[in-house]
Amino acid sequence: MDPTSTQAPPVQVALFVTCLVDIFRPTIGFASIKLLEDAGCEVHVPKVQTCCGQPAWNSGDRENTLEIAKQVIAAFEEYDYIVAPSGSCAGMIKVHYPELFEKIPDWHERALKLSAKTYEITGFLIDILEVSKVNAKHKAKVSYHDSCAGLRELGISKQPRKLLKSVEGLDLVEMKDCEICCGFGGTFAVKYSDISNSIVSEKTANIVATDPDLLLAGDLGCLMNMAGKLKRQGSKIKVRHVVEVLAGLNDDKPIAGRD
Amino acid sequence: MEINSPQFKLNAKTALGDKQLQGALGHVRENFTGKRAKARAQLPQFDDLRQNARAIKDHVLEHLDVYLELYEQKVLESGGMVHWARDAQEARGIVLDICRKTNAKTVTKGKSMISEEIGLNEFLQDNDIEPIETDLGEYIIQLRGENPSHIIAPAVHLNMDQVREEFRKAHTHLPDNRPLNEPQSLLSEARGILREKFLAADIGITGANFLVAETGTSVIVTNEGNGDLTQTLPRVHVVLASIEKIVPTLEDMAQITRVLARSATGQEITVYTTLSTGPRRKLDVDGPEEYHVILLDNGRSKMLGNEFSQMLRCIRCGACLNHCPVYQAIGGHAYGWVYPGPMGAVLTPNLIGIDKAGHLPNASTFCGRCEAVCPMLIPLPKMMRSWREKEFERHLSPYSQRRGIALWAWMAKRPKIYRFVTSIAARCLSVIGGANKQINRLPMAGGWTAHRALPAPHGATFMALYNRQKGRR
Structure with missing residues (x-):
């Protein structure tokens, strides 16, 4: 089926905004909507969404995770697809929800159904909608960091690069160890801040050595960590979420600083 | 052997400040991982x-x-x-x-x-x-x-x-x-x-x-x-x-x-x-x-019958240590007992008790690289999470963290209240962030701001902006 065909009804996509994007960087949400609409989808933003429950899940609080996950399932299961501008949150719904409900049969089934139609946005555009290029210009030397959950739980690696290569004027340069963790890890960055600092310093050294104008990634948590460290180190490298560039929404200031 | 795992944070801090150790750990970062990748690539x-x-x-x-x-x-x-x-x-x-x-x-x-x-x-x-x-x-x-x-x-x-x-x-x-x-x-x-x-x-x-x-x-x-x-x-x-x-x-x-x-x-x-x-x-x-x-x-x-039985597949190759960003940063001694790195984070609490080894399964970013390289396909992050659950159930995790999660979860389950509180929070943080859109000191987020700036929100939340825009459409 060609999702962009005029005969077929548009694909109904629910955007899972993610809590970080909601609070810290709305631009990423709007860029996601634009990319999905450009690809012919009808985008919905369910009102009851808050967070996927990952902070509770990774802190060992199963009971609260279950309640939050049930809320997400109920709010999103009616749509054709669920798309998030985050490998980590999409991974939570796609990989961890089924695991979470393993011993609760009726919810397990609903979790599996939701899991099957949940995607990280670049993966959704390339693998499901078969978009081959985006309509954007961005003259810059860009490097891309692979966020862990997207990479290892969902196999997101080629998809963002393929889309970036279609951006006019954009020069993609790979940094050393782009697939190694930035040290964010959610609450890890605060609980074990010294270790996190050592890991992110290793990461920013690799970024700086590549000397890009702009650093991109697909997860706002990692981006805030790397941008915050680069800023503290006095670097001029700008940081944005990959969808901002793909959608051509670059009027917002880069993460952690002015242009 | 003496157990120093409860002092994990202090051990880690010492290790991070040890220049000689940091130099030696470069060998783990580069040589071990490089050689493994090459050997793996040569065997389809x-x-x-x-x-x-x-x-x-x-x-x-x-x-x-x-x-x-x-x-x-x-x-x-x-x-x-x-x-x-x-x-x-x-x-x-x-x-x-x-x-x-x-x-x-x-x-x-x-x-x-x-x-x-x-x-x-x-x-x-x-x-x-x-x-x-x-x-x-x-x-x-x-x-x-x-x-x-x-x-x-x-x-x-x-x-x-x-x-x-x-x-x-x-x-x-x-x-x-x-x-x-x-x-x-x-x-x-x-x-x-x-x-x-x-x-x-x-x-x-x-x-x-x-x-x-x-x-x-x-x-x-x-x-x-x-x-x-x-x-x-x-x-x-x-x-x-x-x-x-x-x-x-x-x-x-x-x-x-x-x-x-x-x-x-x-x-x-x-x-x-x-x-x-x-x-x-x-x-x-x-x-x-x-x-x-x-x-x-x-x-x-005892492990044979519990959720950690898969750990018994471990053949002690050390790949999970070599590929772990935390192990690479602090080395093995910081873990405070015999088995360090991700395999230690799962095995050690089984052997000496989670009350003593509590930090180990928590000191992970869940980046998943350990599981990705494990020759025995042991789901190490999943089992670390199981330990975190046990700690949570037994009230062993720090009080401040438990309170924080509980408060946040309470709001996350009440979208209307959540919306209200997050819009205020976004606005406040935005003001603190000023024109530079970054926060360099913030109470309760000291762990973050000690080492890096906190990028500030730009004002309104996505949900607020989206609803406003939709109203206009």
Whole structure:
């Protein structure tokens, strides 16, 4: 089926905004909507969404995770697809929800159904909608960091690069160890801040050595960590979420600083 | 061995400030990971082999009782002895008993993590028996009175200068002015000294990478040849192994060996793969007169039935340590006991208790690289999360964290209140962030802002902006 065909009804996509994007960087949400609409989808933003429950899940609080996950399932299961501008949150719904409900049969089934139609946005555009290029210009030397959950739980690696290569004027340069963790890890960055600092310093050294104008990634948590460290180190490298560039929404200031 | 795991945070801070250690850890970051990647790339069927290896071990763990009994029977048939040890204390007692019965004064040792787990060296010394580590790395850290910092490279935390200094201090019978500038000269010196010890030893103790049930064979994989000298020269050979080392057949052992060395050092196969079955037979030209196997449980049979059973597939290759950003940052000693890195974060709480090892499964970003490289496909992050759940249930996790999560979760379950609070929070943070859109100090987020700026929100939340825009449409 060609999702962009005029005969077929548009694909109904629910955007899972993610809590970080909601609070810290709305631009990423709007860029996601634009990319999905450009690809012919009808985008919905369910009102009851808050967070996927990952902070509770990774802190060992199963009971609260279950309640939050049930809320997400109920709010999103009616749509054709669920798309998030985050490998980590999409991974939570796609990989961890089924695991979470393993011993609760009726919810397990609903979790599996939701899991099957949940995607990280670049993966959704390339693998499901078969978009081959985006309509954007961005003259810059860009490097891309692979966020862990997207990479290892969902196999997101080629998809963002393929889309970036279609951006006019954009020069993609790979940094050393782009697939190694930035040290964010959610609450890890605060609980074990010294270790996190050592890991992110290793990461920013690799970024700086590549000397890009702009650093991109697909997860706002990692981006805030790397941008915050680069800023503290006095670097001029700008940081944005990959969808901002793909959608051509670059009027917002880069993460952690002015242009 | 002393348990320092509760001081994990302090240990980590010290390790991060240790320039020499940080230099040495570069070896882990670059060499180990690079070699493993190359070896893996050269073997297209590597992932199929991992599946096989996993299936072999899963089968063994399902029928461990049967294979252990078969193994024991085969060891007895080959003239060896099998001793069962419930815990560390029993295992130490059995070793001492063997030493006493054979009137042993000197014991040479091949590298064995089980020996570290039961704190054997200290115990033997206390009983006037001299243990001598013969693996070069183990020998070095024994001189320094240290514990291994890595399960396959025990002295990976040291550099050559430190080894040289240690040798000059310890080998006082050698000329002061001897050159020790090359790794080769250090190696030759250790070799010269250890040769005499090999010949003088009454008992040789080795670990085991595999115990083969069909033949009663113990197998070690090594690169230095010290294991062979340890187990063939003395009168008595003692194998110290935990119960999950069993594989059914020699063929199974060979299969797992193919993923072991590649994952560990990036070798196709280790320099030596040594199989020993029973004591010297009538027509054998060498070998020990007595052959003992000590089978240690120490908490493992309990793991068979709980959510950590998959950890018993572990073949101690060290790949998860080598690829872990946390291990790479702080090294092995910070973990405070025998087993560091992701495998230690899962195994250690099983062996010494989550109350003491609580930090270990928490000190992970869940980046998933450990699971991605594990030759036995052990879901390490999932099991670390299981430990976090147990800590949460038992109220062992820090109060502030529990309160924080509870408050946040309470809001996350009430979208209207959540919306209201987050819009205020976004606005406040935006104001604090000022024109630069960054926050450099913030109460409650000190861990974050100590090392990096906190990017500030730009004002309204996405949900607020979206609803406003939709209203206009």
